[in-house]
Amino acid sequence: MPVTKKTPNPIDIHVGSRVRLRRTMMGQSQEKLGEALGITFQQVQKYEKGTNRIGASRLQRISEVLNVPVSFFFEDAPSTGGAIEGMREPDGGDYVVDFLSTSEGLQLNKAFVRISDPKVRRRVVELVRSLADDRSESASQERQAV
CATH class of the missing domain: 1.20.5 (Single alpha-helices involved in coiled-coils or other helix-helix interfaces)
Incomplete structure (x- = not known):
């Protein structure tokens, strides 16, 4: 039987990217977040990449540490309903997360807000x-x- 590598769920990837976004917005390292959660920075990396799924109680704790509601992690999440999209344009929220996850995007955002x-x-x-x-x-x- 061949060994297949399981690909991360798109929701897990999205939630992880939102954790990374908020953590970097706060100027917090993976190590600091890991310490606050009682886990290693490697585990934080796996959460942020979506390779490890974040459980409900852990996500609640992350929201407390990062000072955002749990719903923050699901904003602009990809649809999983399987509904037919038809001619509808994609929401395009991913480019914002991608941009703010870069060093330049974060610096520009912080300066602009000031x-x-x-x-x-x-x-x-x-x-x-x-x-x-x-x-x-x-x-x-x-x-x-x-």
């Missing part, structure tokens, strides 16, 4: 949008030239 003037915030958004548009326009022009 801007108190709404006008300055709008200008920053406009700047980033224009930079992204310039970059996509130049890439489009390069493709057309080829």
Whole structure:
């Protein structure tokens, strides 16, 4: 009988990525979270990757340590209902989690939140949008030239 490697459940992966997101937002290491939970940092790594499923009582404790409601870990979770999606666009919440899980995304988010003037915030958004548009326009022009 061949040995097959079981792939993690998409919900477990999502919950783990939300644990990682919140932990990094708080500037907490895997070691510190592990200490607070009475587990090793390796176990925290496995939870964050989704390779080990987080039990209900452990998830409740993680929510207390990370100061968020349990529901935080399920926000934008992939659908498991098996319903027919039809022509509906995907929610796309994963790109936000992916972005905020990067060092740059986390730094940008922390700095942006510290801007108190709404006008300055709008200008920053406009700047980033224009930079992204310039970059996509130049890439489009390069493709057309080829």
